[in-house]
Amino acid sequence: MSDSTPPHARAQPLSASTLPPAHMPLVLIIEDEEPIRRFLRATLEANHYRVKEAATAREGTLLSVTTYPDVILLDLGLPDGDGLNVTRSIRKESRTPIVVLSARGQESDKISALDAGADDYLTKPFGVGELLARLRVALRHANAATGRDSSGSAEVPLYECTADARTLRVDLSARLVFVTDQTSASQNAARRQVRLTPMEFKLLAYLVKHAGKVLTHQMILKEVWGPQHIADVQYLRVYAGELRKKLEIDPAQPRFLVTEPGVGYRLTEGDANTDANSRVPRP
Numbered sequence: 001m002s003d004s005t006p007p008h009a010r011a012q013p014l015s016a017s018t019l020p021p022a023h024m025p026l027v028l029i030i031e032d033e034e035p036i037r038r039f040l041r042a043t044l045e046a047n048h049y050r051v052k053e054a055a056t057a058r059e060g061t062l063l064s065v066t067t068y069p070d071v072i073l074l075d076l077g078l079p080d081g082d083g084l085n086v087t088r089s090i091r092k093e094s095r096t097p098i099v100v101l102s103a104r105g106q107e108s109d110k111i112s113a114l115d116a117g118a119d120d121y122l123t124k125p126f127g128v129g130e131l132l133a134r135l136r137v138a139l140r141h142a143n144a145a146t147g148r149d150s151s152g153s154a155e156v157p158l159y160e161c162t163a164d165a166r167t168l169r170v171d172l173s174a175r176l177v178f179v180t181d182q183t184s185a186s187q188n189a190a191r192r193q194v195r196l197t198p199m200e201f202k203l204l205a206y207l208v209k210h211a212g213k214v215l216t217h218q219m220i221l222k223e224v225w226g227p228q229h230i231a232d233v234q235y236l237r238v239y240a241g242e243l244r245k246k247l248e249i250d251p252a253q254p255r256f257l258v259t260e261p262g263v264g265y266r267l268t269e270g271d272a273n274t275d276a277n278s279r280v281p282r283p
């Protein structure tokens with residue numbers, strides 16, 4: 001009888017493999033292709049997620065409100081509706097992060113889904129590392145929701161990211177930007193302050209608040225330049241180019257401000273944020 005078992009005999013060390021199920025994030029997969037669902041389930045369960053599956057838009061929308069998922073993986077091409085409409089109906093009920101799964105040729109649907117409130121996307125075929133990274137970012141942004149300001153962005157006053165031999169550091173509250181280069185000639189790192197124009201800083205601040213997430217041209221233009229400028233993609237290209245000249249080692253091969261072709265931009269996820277607030281057990 002389990003009732004007679006002494007408490008110490010029941011106690012288990014709390015490692016990733018014995019985490020109570022309730023502490024493991026629940027992923028809702030809305031995808032009609034069975035082999036892809038099977039691959040996703042196996043991958044996610046091996047990485048300490050719980051999984052629910054839906055094969056249709058209708059079932060997925062229902063499960064999105066009845067199972068309280070922590071994150072939703074949503075295929076754009078479903079037999080009974082498109083992912084854009086599913087995104088819209090989920091967004092009427094909840095802020096659960098949605099990562100869209102798209103095939104090549106669904107670029108405009110993907111952008112529409114992002115503009116309708118999806119948080120990110122993966123283009124098929126995608127790798128396991130990419131999938132897990134997207135889920136971590138989505139969960140981190142969702143868990144930071146308590147600190148959200150009126151624009152819905154998470155409060156991230158300090159951003160630090162190292163790529164190749166350069167560290168970019170952005171202190172939003174002090175409005176200071178630094179780059180530090182690991183010079184090969186000496187052990188000393190060369191740190192210098194980067195001077196930005198007010199508009200460049202406004203753009204960078206918006207990217208920092210959403211670091212790790214893809215942002216569509218329309219989202220950035222609306223937030224940084226205002227709703228009257230959502231079609232002025234050339235503004236954004238010019239300013240992104242200026243930021244890269246000031247921040248990147250090689251502006252033609254950007255490591256911080258990355259282009260998402262045909263969609264928008266993504267600021268590489270910061271180092272300091274990778275573990276913070278994450279509920280996903282680390283391998």
Ligand code: CA
Binds near residue numbers: 031032033075076078
């Ligand atoms: Ca499909």
